[in-house]
Amino acid sequence: MTRTVRLARAAGQPDAGYRGGMRIALCQIPVSSEPGVNLQRVRGALGEAAAGGAELAVFPEAALTRFGSDLRAAAQPLDGPFISAVASACAATGVGAVVGTFEPAADGRVYNTAVAVSGDGTLAAAYRKLHLFDAFRQRESDLVAPGSDVVVTTLAGVRAGLQICYDIRFPELTRALAVAGASLVTVSAAWQAGLFKEEHWVTLLRARAIENTVWIAAAGQVPDPDEKPTRAPTGTGRSMLIDPLGVVRCDLGPSAGVVVADADMSLVDTVRATLPSLANRREDLFGPARVTTRLQL
Numbered sequence: 001m002t003r004t005v006r007l008a009r010a011a012g013q014p015d016a017g018y019r020g021g022m023r024i025a026l027c028q029i030p031v032s033s034e035p036g037v038n039l040q041r042v043r044g045a046l047g048e049a050a051a052g053g054a055e056l057a058v059f060p061e062a063a064l065t066r067f068g069s070d071l072r073a074a075a076q077p078l079d080g081p082f083i084s085a086v087a088s089a090c091a092a093t094g095v096g097a098v099v100g101t102f103e104p105a106a107d108g109r110v111y112n113t114a115v116a117v118s119g120d121g122t123l124a125a126a127y128r129k130l131h132l133f134d135a136f137r138q139r140e141s142d143l144v145a146p147g148s149d150v151v152v153t154t155l156a157g158v159r160a161g162l163q164i165c166y167d168i169r170f171p172e173l174t175r176a177l178a179v180a181g182a183s184l185v186t187v188s189a190a191w192q193a194g195l196f197k198e199e200h201w202v203t204l205l206r207a208r209a210i211e212n213t214v215w216i217a218a219a220g221q222v223p224d225p226d227e228k229p230t231r232a233p234t235g236t237g238r239s240m241l242i243d244p245l246g247v248v249r250c251d252l253g254p255s256a257g258v259v260v261a262d263a264d265m266s267l268v269d270t271v272r273a274t275l276p277s278l279a280n281r282r283e284d285l286f287g288p289a290r291v292t293t294r295l296q297l
Contacts (some may be wrong), residue, residue: 025049030224050093052260068232091121125153129161178212192233
């Protein structure tokens with residue numbers, strides 16, 4: 001069942017729907033090895049997001065098929081049946097989406113891709129994961145080819161930067177997105193369970209929000225109870241909406257579900273007026289953040 005979170009507002013500030021506001025759905029779904037099952041889950045979550053008045057729904061990494069599946073066999077181009085069906089569902093509900101998929105890569109591997117779809121069903125952008133999870137005894141790069149572009153796009157009138165899971169451990173990426181104009185950063189994930197791993201997830205997400213004075217909308221997988229256990233990452237949940245001061249506005253915990261929350265995007269400017277960490281950057285020492293967007297559609 002969808003939960004709707006109405007966030008605290010300053011005195012005199014109007015409710016959701018005001019200029020600068022955005023209603024975001026975090027869609028914490030289990031991911032199956034069967035793309036058809038996952039498509040139905042995405043459609044169902046989009047329906048819940050629409051019922052809650054969301055303008056944008058953020059889904060986990062690898063929503064096409066779970067890690068541990070045959071990723072090469074499952075991979076589809078962006079105009080393939082999975083993303084085409086997601087785009088149709090976005091158009092039908094009027095809700096934009098960021099959803100994880102796999103694309104074929106030229107070298108025989110696949111790209112781990114986050115696709116942004118507008119509320120009218122048009123493809124807004126595609127981001128191929130830059131940092132591959134060759135850590136904690138996993139080697140994502142055996143099957144996945146790295147992307148080469150930092151991607152910022154516009155979703156529901158808000159400039160949004162896209163990230164995937166392990167990317168959040170690399171602060172330079174979020175900084176590049178913020179410098180390029182992002183007020184919102186989406187993080188699609190299948191965060192692997194392990195000792196202190198949830199603490200890392202929460203700490204890193206909050207740090208990226210604080211450092212860059214941006215909203216963070218992070219959506220993670222939860223394990224599918226109908227699938228056999230695997231060593232591959234299947235998620236720990238903990239989808240979160242975090243404000244530009246690092247305050248966790250909602251946290252879905254470990255269970256599947258959809259939450260819809262109001263985010264005041266004007267808070268970015270308010271925070272930056274008193275905490276101008278981006279304006280105070282020493283480009284003379286560290287250089288400008290470089291952003292290329294060749295994969296923006």
